[in-house]
Amino acid sequence: MSLTDGRRPGSRGVAADHVSLRRNNLSVVLRHVRDLGPRSRARIAAETGLNKATVSSLVAELVDRGLLREGSADATRALGRPGQLVELDGTGICGVGAEINVDYLAVAALDLGGEVVFEKRVPKDIAHLDPSTTLDRLAALVSEAVAAVESRNGQLAGVTLAVPGLVQANTGELKLAPNLGWGELSVAQEMRARLNDPTYPLHVDNEANLAALAAYAELRRTEQESPHDLVLLTGAVGVGGGVVTGGHLLRGGGGYSGEVGHMPIAPPGRTCGCGRTGCWETVVGLTALLHKATDSDDPVRDPSLDVEQRLAGITRRALAGDKRTLSALKDVGTWLGIGGAILVNILNPDVLVLGGYFAVLGPWLKEPLEQAIRDHVIAPDGGGCRVVRSELGFAAAVRGGAEISLDQVFVDPTRIGVAS
Amino acid sequence: MSLTDGRRPGSRGVAADHVSLRRNNLSVVLRHVRDLGPRSRARIAAETGLNKATVSSLVAELVDRGLLREGSADATRALGRPGQLVELDGTGICGVGAEINVDYLAVAALDLGGEVVFEKRVPKDIAHLDPSTTLDRLAALVSEAVAAVESRNGQLAGVTLAVPGLVQANTGELKLAPNLGWGELSVAQEMRARLNDPTYPLHVDNEANLAALAAYAELRRTEQESPHDLVLLTGAVGVGGGVVTGGHLLRGGGGYSGEVGHMPIAPPGRTCGCGRTGCWETVVGLTALLHKATDSDDPVRDPSLDVEQRLAGITRRALAGDKRTLSALKDVGTWLGIGGAILVNILNPDVLVLGGYFAVLGPWLKEPLEQAIRDHVIAPDGGGCRVVRSELGFAAAVRGGAEISLDQVFVDPTRIGVAS
């Protein structure tokens, strides 16, 4: 029970005063209720190690700020005076996530409890559109979401944009997005201009990173024990990876981590979007699957149609037992497992989450994938790594963007103003 | 400037009280002096944001505990009253690291300032010795180091053992060490018994993890800006990897991270120590190099001789321009780069450190390695990743073991008793 527990010995840490002490404990109580559900003040005190009186004071402040609310009396306990349940009051505060991808734009707004307040996806062939027009459209979508939040009298915690490319999250600058055909571009600056210098925080991050965060948040909600380490693989035209360790995104020194799609492990064959050959995504990307499973005039290859509809076509054929489709899926699944085994050997995650089209076609990919992991991971039983399909599908990155904005509120609840 | 800055939004965090507040600030001041060198109280206050009076109080307590000492007057400043320099008082507290490897046992003791107090390495063909005898020998070595620390009236912060295999750091249990030929074994328990249930903390960790930590500590000392993310590759009979992010070891869910030696990326050829083919270490491990560069009766292949002497033989031949040796080195360097590129694509480290035999033969490996990274990493200029040779050679893991024990003191200075 100490501030320094869990502190990284290498990082120098930050001087603390009474204000930060209070902030820390507000955060502890708020996240305790988020993760473990409604409970009485006395129980929070017992579970966190804080004093009963302190918890009462902290809860009062969090209620004032609109982050917690008093619920019904606790009916479960038998003996003694029943406690007043305290629960998350999510409705007032919202986070917004938006996404640019190869064949669609999307936006979502979540409230503090993770409920979807607004969601929209627009199929669009972005690779054949210029960046400026695309950003105009995206800004319009974001404005819609912000308006939806404001119409509910919600406070906006922040907006985060997901881009499938090399992004420096701290500056919001895009370095390279091969599958969009975009080069260096200050996405954050461009979007701020289009949104008239908004007062809320606006951030930009890698699409797979945000999808990984969304998967992590989902598991935190649905399972009692949240995983320590998680890897997400998101399959689209390109293949992205996101790594969460101890609830924290692994970003790397320059912010360019998780570029698993370009691991040089495939035999030289088709040229990758980045111009190289041998990249992993040339054998597991959506394009690779389509080339293996279909002819060039097949409508499921048409990028102007919605991905989900195109994938539904593949699913139909697989369900019908089409030999060529099944063989292509098995092939992709095995390659997915070889790259997956590399990741598991390096990172030893508790969970490997399949996102994007990998999730949609998971029923056929999972078995060869798991076999390859068992075969190629040195740790017995794949190091205990579970493979799961993401429930969020192509909405993962926008959810993650909303989630990361909301996370700031949980880290520092004093960001949200007191109702005077 | 807050306790919550740098906190991971996912991890629930820990309730804080006055004691932990104090502990946090003691740690901040101590690490500030360690990382930035001797300085006056007023300067510490200005740089950390703490109040002058608070810093005086914190420094007084740290001096009482024998962690800091008052130095000479600050001669550099021109105007005003000169400050009294406060500096790290490392001499009293020591950490011990010990290592089992395929062809040697080693031990080292460092004081708080990172100075080597005791160091010893014993060449030994461990793979042909049974675990029990090996642990007996290691315990004897550790006892020597502990005795050396005690003879200097030093306090022992802890002992950490390095093992080249799958180790669960929290329990100290070894799951598998293919290159030693060891299976499941509670190394921590076995060693505690052999050391008569010592009162100091005894931990066990993966050899490459500790080597990575040592490299990180070394860079923190020698460079003004310590790297955020670091990957170390240690070449011996096997190949290990260690990852440090933000001063923190990446351990993975089960503690089995960094097993880069078994990434399935090589063409099927020689069988790996783990029984598979296609493992990376079958093309970059020491054995692979020796097979490429030498005949089977060559004395540099004799595992009963000291590795460093055997490597000196290779170095001589390379310096003399021996074609076969140079070609083997180039080959290994290129394969090293292909695996390195995978790691850089996934993790985007600021620094890639070559340890073990990779460091010794670095002059010949570095160029093809860097070329392969430039070729295969998607981020421009390899994501800004520098490749450096470790200065610590085969002593890296023992240094890291000592270092990790000492780190606990920096995280919580109240562990070290007050001189009443």
Next chain:
DNA sequence: TTAGTTTGTTGGTTCAACAGACAAAGTCGG
């Protein structure tokens, strides 16, 4: 009805950081 149990609040205490005043110890200009 009474004893026992648990909850949440209240008033007072403790502890650590902070703020401002101040003596100490130096520089600089005349």
Next chain:
DNA sequence: CCGACTTTGTCTGTTGAACCAACAAACTAA
């Protein structure tokens, strides 16, 4: 050499947040 100025480090009192103990409230069980 002296006074003005600057900086350091300590001292005194204040503030704020967590803690502790006592207690009323609300309920169960016998």
